[in-house]
Amino acid sequence: MQQITLTAQEAERAKDLNVAWMQKWLNVHGAYPALAVDGDGGSLTRAAIIQVFTNKHAMPILEYQLQTIAEQLGDTNTQRIKAVATVESGTYGGWFASGLPVILYERHKFWEWVQDKSKRVLSWFSNPKAGDYTMDANNNGINDSWEKLSYAACKDPLAAFQAISIGKFQVLGRWYRECGYNHPIEMLWAARNSELAHYEMLRDYILKVANLKGAFLRISSHPEDCRAFAKGYNGPAYEKYAYHTKIAKEMR
Incomplete structure (x- = not known):
């Protein structure tokens, strides 16, 4: 800078x-x-x-860069980060x-x-x-x-x-x-x-x-496994908008 x-x-x-x-x-x-x-x-x-x-x-993100981000979060592949990105990126990207x-x-x-x-x-x-x-x-x-x-x-x-x-x-x-x-x-x-x-x-x-690394790594195709991350990231309204369910769906 x-x-x-x-x-x-x-x-x-x-x-x-x-x-x-x-x-x-x-x-x-x-x-x-x-x-x-x-x-x-x-x-x-x-x-x-x-x-x-x-x-x-x-510049759009490249696949190897996304893999690096996933690894920095403690993951081995990009499935979780892609699921979170799809759900959390909103209407406009x-x-x-x-x-x-x-x-x-x-x-x-x-x-x-x-x-x-x-x-x-x-x-x-x-x-x-x-x-x-x-x-x-x-x-x-x-x-x-x-x-x-x-x-x-x-x-x-x-x-x-x-x-x-x-x-x-x-x-x-x-x-x-x-x-x-x-x-x-x-x-x-x-x-x-x-x-x-x-x-x-x-x-x-x-x-x-947000100290959500553990919650992120627990994300799976089951909504209950996504609940902690969805709540920590989106706040108490996460359930109203079914963020945990949406993330789980993207993992399937």
């Missing part, structure tokens, strides 16, 4: 150091036109976030049709994690209550989670990128350290670029966050 730091001149003139750092990060990763690194996030910065993260040519990686923005997480509490202002991207999970409520052609992220990131980039569930397996940006990244924006960048990164996040979530 490339180390990005503000120059003394950039830091001196920045309205907000964290937003200025994000603007410089976006420039390094292809923002066009290049942004002024001034820490004043506005429409150009929001547009750059959408532009930089759009990728219609992401890893990317929306626009080329943006799939995310779900959690406004209540941003509200909780914003560092400057004066920026806790009720809005469509900041609220103490979960909800408002829309796709394109204002009919402007931009996915609402991405639009909310772009607004939130211009207030507090760290809180904003932590407050999204990322990729095929919806791993929360909050877990960026556990997934081996220095900042959650890097975690999202990895998801933009390759399907392998999505599986690596799934692996790291299983091993380092």
Whole structure:
């Protein structure tokens, strides 16, 4: 990962150091036109976030890479990881049709994690209550989670990128350290670029966050053997949506 730091001149003139750092990060990763690194996030910065993260040519995972992920989870073949992937990857897979990686923005997480509490202002991207999970409520052609992220990131980039569930397996940006990244924006960048990164996040979530390795290795064609993993991964609603049954079915 490339180390990005503000120059003394950039830091001196920045309205907000964290937003200025994000603007410089976006420039390094292809923002066009290049942004002024001034820490004043506005429409150009929001547009750059959408532009930089759009990728219609992401690399699909290869079979040998999937086998490596399975072995890192303690398995000998890819049957379990493929079963979990089929059930847990959702409607869109890893990317929306626009080329943006799939995310779900959690406004209540941003509200909780914003560092400057004066920026806790009720809005469509900041609220103490979960909800408002829309796709394109204002009919402007931009996915609402991405639009909310772009607004939130211009207030507090760290809180904003932590407050999204990322990729095929919806791993929360909050877990960026556990997934081996220095900042959650890097975690999202990895998801933009390759399907392998999505599986690596799934692996790291299983091993380092949810402690589900044992439950994963117990997965079989019997629903009862899948119950512990389904509950640990999806939470108490797993039974309502029959995740354990669906995983077992994929094992047959």
